[in-house]
Amino acid sequence: MKWIAATLLAALLVLLPSFAGEFYLNLSSQILIAVIFALSLNLLVGYGGMTSLGHASFLGVAAYISALLTSRYGWGHGPAAIVSILGTTVMAALFGVIALRATGLGFLMITLALSQVLWGLAYRMSDVTNGDNGIPGLTRPMPFGIPLDSPAAFYWFALIVTAFAYLMMAIFVSSSFGSSLKGVRDQPRRMAALGFNPWMIRWIAFIYAGFWGGVAGLLYVYYHKYIHPASLSTASSAEALLGVIAGGSGTLGGPVAGAALVLLLKNYASAYTDRWNILLGLVFLFIVLVMPTGIVPGIGKLVARLRGGSR
Amino acid sequence: MTISRRQFVGSVAGAGIASMAAPRPVFAQNGGPIRIGMLAAKTGPLALGGIDMEIALVMYLKQHDSMLAGRKVELFVADTAGTPATARTKAQELIERDNVHCIIGPLAAFEALAIADYLTEKEMPTIGVAAAEDMTQRHPSPWFVRATATSAQCAYPLADYSAKELNFKKIVTIADDFAYGHEMCAGFQRAFEDNGGKIIQKIFTPLATPDYGSYVAQVKSADAIFLGTAGSNGFRFLRQFIEYGLKEKMAVIGGMTALDESVLRNMGDEALGILTTSWYSAELDNPLNKAFTTAFRAQTKYDPGYYAGGVWVSCQVLEGALKAINGKVEDKKALMAAIRGSNADTVRGIVKFDEFGNAVGNVYIRKVTRRDGRLVNTVIKTYPDVSQFWTYDKAEFLKNPVYSRDYPPAKNLEP
Numbered sequence: 001m002k003w004i005a006a007t008l009l010a011a012l013l014v015l016l017p018s019f020a021g022e023f024y025l026n027l028s029s030q031i032l033i034a035v036i037f038a039l040s041l042n043l044l045v046g047y048g049g050m051t052s053l054g055h056a057s058f059l060g061v062a063a064y065i066s067a068l069l070t071s072r073y074g075w076g077h078g079p080a081a082i083v084s085i086l087g088t089t090v091m092a093a094l095f096g097v098i099a100l101r102a103t104g105l106g107f108l109m110i111t112l113a114l115s116q117v118l119w120g121l122a123y124r125m126s127d128v129t130n131g132d133n134g135i136p137g138l139t140r141p142m143p144f145g146i147p148l149d150s151p152a153a154f155y156w157f158a159l160i161v162t163a164f165a166y167l168m169m170a171i172f173v174s175s176s177f178g179s180s181l182k183g184v185r186d187q188p189r190r191m192a193a194l195g196f197n198p199w200m201i202r203w204i205a206f207i208y209a210g211f212w213g214g215v216a217g218l219l220y221v222y223y224h225k226y227i228h229p230a231s232l233s234t235a236s237s238a239e240a241l242l243g244v245i246a247g248g249s250g251t252l253g254g255p256v257a258g259a260a261l262v263l264l265l266k267n268y269a270s271a272y273t274d275r276w277n278i279l280l281g282l283v284f285l286f287i288v289l290v291m292p293t294g295i296v297p298g299i300g301k302l303v304a305r306l307r308g309g310s311r
Numbered sequence: 312m313t314i315s316r317r318q319f320v321g322s323v324a325g326a327g328i329a330s331m332a333a334p335r336p337v338f339a340q341n342g343g344p345i346r347i348g349m350l351a352a353k354t355g356p357l358a359l360g361g362i363d364m365e366i367a368l369v370m371y372l373k374q375h376d377s378m379l380a381g382r383k384v385e386l387f388v389a390d391t392a393g394t395p396a397t398a399r400t401k402a403q404e405l406i407e408r409d410n411v412h413c414i415i416g417p418l419a420a421f422e423a424l425a426i427a428d429y430l431t432e433k434e435m436p437t438i439g440v441a442a443a444e445d446m447t448q449r450h451p452s453p454w455f456v457r458a459t460a461t462s463a464q465c466a467y468p469l470a471d472y473s474a475k476e477l478n479f480k481k482i483v484t485i486a487d488d489f490a491y492g493h494e495m496c497a498g499f500q501r502a503f504e505d506n507g508g509k510i511i512q513k514i515f516t517p518l519a520t521p522d523y524g525s526y527v528a529q530v531k532s533a534d535a536i537f538l539g540t541a542g543s544n545g546f547r548f549l550r551q552f553i554e555y556g557l558k559e560k561m562a563v564i565g566g567m568t569a570l571d572e573s574v575l576r577n578m579g580d581e582a583l584g585i586l587t588t589s590w591y592s593a594e595l596d597n598p599l600n601k602a603f604t605t606a607f608r609a610q611t612k613y614d615p616g617y618y619a620g621g622v623w624v625s626c627q628v629l630e631g632a633l634k635a636i637n638g639k640v641e642d643k644k645a646l647m648a649a650i651r652g653s654n655a656d657t658v659r660g661i662v663k664f665d666e667f668g669n670a671v672g673n674v675y676i677r678k679v680t681r682r683d684g685r686l687v688n689t690v691i692k693t694y695p696d697v698s699q700f701w702t703y704d705k706a707e708f709l710k711n712p713v714y715s716r717d718y719p720p721a722k723n724l725e726p
Contacts, residue, residue, distance in 0.1 A: 126493075131490060136427055224396060226424065228396075228421050235394075270397075
């Protein structure tokens with residue numbers, strides 16, 4: 001039963017370009033990018049107990065590095081991608097050293113501050129980043145000589161990357177390291193007493209999350225072919241966090257559902273109503289009131305209760 | 312047994328696909344309606360302007376009974392929310408889902424820049440309102456024109472007027488800290504200093520500044536202060552500027568959005584006598600404008616300004632082009648050629664485009680006066696046929712970097 005559903009879903013995702021129009025394909029590609037980003041944030045929020053409001057830093061910095069290297073310095077996409085991912089990961093390591101001096105609210109504030117610094121730099125260093133005008137005129141890469149300019153090609157590319165990212169993060173959280181991360185989240189002192197180094201565990205998780213945030217950033221800039229300081233803004237971080245929490249933090253499916261929900265409300269529902277901000281607010285209010293643990297766990301519980309009741 | 316995550320995702324995806332598979336509107340190549348798309352920021356910090364843009368476009372179509380060049384017109388309005396990424400998705404929505412024939416908008420520079428490549432790739436005739444210089448300078452697109460002005464285009468005449476007729480020697484500039492403000496102040500500075508004046512101080516304030524007190528206190532003594540603000544910021548700054556008693560000490564002049572009609576309606580006598588510059592004024596004395604402002608005021612109870620006026624001009628240019636090609640909007644190349652070859656008589660006067668797609672038209676120096684009990688921008692001088700390059704040599708102009716916070720360098724700043 002479970003496997004049939006999974007296979008069907010996989011087939012559906014792979015075959016989407018054969019029946020969905022360009023617009024829906026592009027929307028799906030954006031959802032996939034948001035999913036990677038939300039999954040990486042969920043490593044921190046859900047599994048590490050580290051609520052970050054600065055995750056957009058990784059997305060934005062990876063995007064900016066790739067954009068600058070390819071457009072200004074004429075690099076190829078391959079080396080630019082490697083450098084931007086490496087650079088973002090190194091930055092995550094540095095940020096981790098600073099931010100992980102604190103936990104809880106302190107951690108949140110430091111990540112917020114760091115991301116605001118980056119946003120300010122992107123905005124102000126206009127001779128490097130082109131400031132508020134952003135960097136237009138970017139191109140998409142051609143992996144193995146396949147151009148990604150058509151919506152379908154990009155969708156499949158994003159799908160492959162997303163599937164890989166999902167798998168890698170699923171392995172990460174179910175590994176013994178993932179267990180120790182959850183242990184540090186719930187009982188840091190007990191973990192320390194057991195001989196684990198909570199700081200190191202958090203730091204590694206932070207770097208890993210930064211890495212995948214960078215991957216999402218690369219896809220983001222490939223998709224939009226444009227980058228603007230807004231992608232580094234707190235709003236962009238908060239939106240992802242909202243998706244993770246709405247979907248259900250600490251689950252693998254939650255961020256997927258949450259990211260899709262936020263993106264659809266923002267980009268799809270707004271075509272039908274001017275008051276989509278209100279709709280967004282109402283949906284989240286509903287989630288918080290009815291399913292405080294998020295959509296995925298909430299629906300799971302609901303179904304369990306219904307089945308239990310009918311017996 | 313509980314439902315698995317995959318089952319849940321599967322069912323949601325199934326429902327989604329059902330909606331996608333619903334028949335998309337198929338439009339006839341000929342004979343169907345002309346589909347006009349509009350990108351306007353109707354939510355977020357730019358909403359005021361975006362909503363004015365929509366009102367104007369809807370009103371224009373209503374006045375024409377939704378018929379342009381003998382064909383029915385259908386309008387699709389998309390909300391860009393004032394963010395670049397959403398602007399792109401919305402442009403895709405208009406082009407890929409609604410199959411529009413041309414687009415009017417967007418408003419903000421970064422929105423326009425975010426979608427510029429996409430519009431070029433899709434060969435979509437676009438009449439923009441965004442003022443970003445490079446859209447029609449260093450990175451022009453064959454599919455993009457602007458019937459309004461670049462950020463600095465209207466600042467040059469005011470700089471000229473300040474130096475030559477008002478005999479100002481020293482001016483302080485203050486503007487919002489984003490590309491539009493930077494570009495406008497840079498252009499003003501360049502023309503003013505080339506005429507012997509000095510910019511002694513440049514202040515840039517964050518787009519959302521709750522309190523201008525600390526900035527007002529910084530203002531150095533000069534002949535005048537130039538406001539390069541957008542939205543309601545000019546009004547809020549000015550109020551505090553006057554409270555500090557500075558208006559008696561120095562003159563106030565402003566760029567094309569500083570005392571826009573949409574701002575002016577919230578002001579009192581303190582605004583009287585302020586000079587601003589724009590390619591438009593609701594007070595322009597021509598029959599087209601009279602009809603427009605009367606209708607607009609009847610509906611909204613206020614005068615149209617930069618945003619509504621910009622869309623109206625764009626509509627008039629578009630209608631002229633549609634007539635020239637007999638409404639055959641499917642031939643996008645012909646439509647674009649007709650738009651670029653425009654000689655349309657609009658509410659701002661005749662609009663022509665230069666080879667980069669930017670309007671060459673009159674720029675007006677306006678003075679705030681009171682008429683019929685409300686504040687209006689009365690035109691006191693007209694600079695005819697101002698180009699985006701002002702009086703500078705085009706080739707040389709384009710060789711320089713685009714205007715920014717630091718370019719051209721301000722050499723006369725006082726410590």
